[in-house]
Structures are given as structure tokens and as C-alpha cells.
Amino acid sequence: MIARVLILFSMLGLLTAAIGSAHAADAKAGRKKAQMCAACHGIDGLSKMPMAPNIAGSPAMYLEKQMKSFRSEERKDETMNVVAKPLSDADIADLAAWYSGLTVDVTLPH
Ligand code: HEC
Secondary structure (H helix, E strand, O other): HHHHHHHHHHHHHHHHHHHOOOOOOOHHHHHHHHHHHHHHHHHOOOOOOOOOOOOOOOOOOHHHHHHHHHHOOOOHHHHHHHHOOOOOHHHHHHHHHHHHOOOOOOOOOO
């Protein structure tokens, strides 16, 4: 009996741990966090600096991958390695939600 209760409790523990680690990306929180990106990428994801790329409307998966690569320094860039270092997975998911959620309108030249 006690063993069963213990097993139940440990299963509940695992379940809560799993729920706790699954972070639902929050674009609104991402907008706030994007203040620290705005000088270079703009809050609108359009470059404000000659070296910085536009990131508005890029797929969230792509943005997340790039930020994690900068964080691990698998992708090297002096600026982005420093910027990405303190970001948590949740920060990255929120930032990706914000920037991927922006709509980009493209007009082809004639
Ligand atoms: C001081 C300027 C600066 C700041 C601040 C900055 N970035 Fe960057 N970012 C850059 C530069 C420069 C690059 C291009 C790096 C390269 O050439 O590999 C870049 C590249 C990126 C890329 C890769 C885009 C691509 O398509 O390859 C992403 C994603 C990105 N930044 C996200 C962010 C986010 C999110 C923040 C805020 C947390 C941020 N950056 C803050 C300058 C900046």
C-alpha cells in the first residue's frame, strides 16, 4: 500500500516537472523582452543597423534555432553571442513568438 502511494506521488512529481518545463511561447512577453533587441533589429523586426538582418516574420522554429546556436556559440557572432548568452529557453520561445508573429508585406518590383 505504502509502495503504491509512493509510486503515485513520484508519478505526480514527474508529471508536474514535465508541465513545468513545457513553456507556452508568449508573444506579448516576447514583445517586452524584444526591447533589448530593438536597437539593432527594431521592435518591428526590421533592421535598424547596417550589420543586423531583418527578422520580422521568420519562422519561429528558425529564429529559435538561430538564437540557441548563438547561445551555444555554435553560430559565431561577437554581438549575438553576448546577447543570447543570458537568454533562457523560455525567453527564446517568447522572442521567437513575437518576431515570427509579425506580418511582412512584400511587393515585387516591376
Ligand atoms: C547590438 C546589435 C544587436 C542586438 C542588440 C541584437 N542583435 Fe540579433 N543580430 C545582430 C547582428 C549583427 C546579427 C547578424 C549576425 C551574423 O552575421 O551572423 C544578428 C542576428 C540575429 C538573428 C539571426 C537572423 C538570421 O536570419 O540569421 C536572430 C534570430 C537575432 N539576431 C535575434 C536577436 C534577438 C531576439 C535579440 C534580442 C534578444 C537580438 N538579436 C539583439 C545584432 C544584434
